[in-house]
Amino acid sequence: MSHISVRNLTVAYNGHPALRDVSFDIPDRQVTAIIGPSGCGKTTFLRCLNRLIDVNNSVRVQGQVLIDGEDIFAPRADVMSLRRKMGLLSQKPQVLPMSIFDNVTYGPRLHGVRKRAQLEQIVERCLRMASLWDEVSGRLRAPAAELSVGQQQRLCLARGLAVQPEALLCDEPTASLDPISAQSIEQLFMELKNDYTVVLVTHILRQARRLADYLVFFYMGELVEHGPAQQMLSNPSDPRTRKYLEGVIS
């Protein structure tokens, strides 16, 4: 059984449905790209996986998201540890108002890591994983806001990795980056998928082609089609998927 599986997930904002009866399994340790036109429910879906959707209090969620067999929307579910397991990389890099070092150690500190040496180790390991270490190792005490946007996004990735997540949820993570920074983020995903389940929301079809092992197509809040990327790209079974892949609908 797969690590993350979605069962009959329906989400409505103020009574307007944003996702309708979505069910599928997200394959482990692969890049799953979620594609579809704007407003099709991609981001809503992603926000369900770490329950960040709870922040909005006019939202209603039905159905189940099972992680390791446990429903994360169950009344007694531990939201804090769920969010630790599901790292988030958002569209615009969101650095915390503190130093580079403190950004990376923010999560570990919350979860009880106190020893200086251990924190320093985490910082180096995660910054190296995000291939940022060489650029910032000399100025870890500098405010994170001083980094370039591309560096900030890699810092956000390092910060997410520092709490040892099991999956990475990425919401159009290259949308606000220059082409070179975007390329380095994509490169990182290719390396990270060996150890993490990556769920990538993207509106760039070519990015999905480059990165995805598994494709999921949403249209108007509905899960239209999902399957191995190669198969779906070369031979989509639903006419709507075909139209989207051909660029007729976008």
Added chain:
Amino acid sequence: MSSSSAPPDMQPPQMRDGASAGPPIDADRPTGGRLRLVMDRLVTGAVSAVSVAVALLTVSLVVALLVRSLPVLGLQSLAEMITGTVWHPLQGKFGFWPFIVGTLWVTVLAMLLATPACILTAIYLAEYAATGLRAVVRPMIDVLAGIPSVVYGLFGVLVIVPLVRDRLAPAAAEHLSGVPLLAPGKVSTGYCVLAAAVVLALMVTPVIISVAEEVLRGVSPGVREASLSLGATRWETVKHVSFRIAMPGLIAAVVLGFARAFGETMAVLMVAGNVAQLPGSLFDPAYPLPALIANNYGEMMSIPLYDSALMLGALILLVVVLIFNLLAELVLIWARRRSSQ
């Protein structure tokens, strides 16, 4: 929507004869260019003149007060009057120290009472309250800000003063005797530093909450969600992220409340007791500077130099408020620099 797709008769005339690159014909050139330029100069001049006039108002206020207080300054030194503790106009003794201390006591205590409650309320409204609840509470707080200060004064006389006289002062006399500042010196009438501070705290509450909530809501949801997504609780997110980003604005909110409290006259005058002495405890009466001026200007003006001394009082008040504003500005600059790190 390129023009080539439009039917020929819909295209602009100069496109039709191919003269689009040439200059427009003289008959089509807009007239009145000079008039518009003159108008523009006039408006520029008027706008700058008004701005300078407003700035000059502050300067002229200081100058006018200074000129009017020169007579009393000619007889006694400024330092002597500021530190003097005896206020006896008939004998020509104008010691401002009790009034300055009274103002400070009342204002500082009011801020100590108001600030924590206001910041916590703002946090609740900005970060925790459901949309519906906020929609009810917010307008109620805004209404509080619009209530005239004399109404707060009346509330103080009718509710706070009796409460202090009948409950708080006896309780303090019983349990806190010997504690400096807190033990009542003698039987309290209820008109005292504490009553004035409570009334002032109530008055500044809506100002501080309003600004602080606005500032906290200005923190981008993205940063907040970044913190939550790392497994932080709501409170941890407020403490480490929202608070840090909002700090300069929160300081501004408190300073705004402080400035409002410092110059407030009517409500304080009604409950402070107005006795020209140094208060020894919270239950002693005080005589804040604005109340002194409001109570006495226009009365007993036959006493020599009295009018001039009151003008000096107003000048001191103005200068202190200006200094506070300056300090606040410096704190803000410091906090902005710090919060971006």
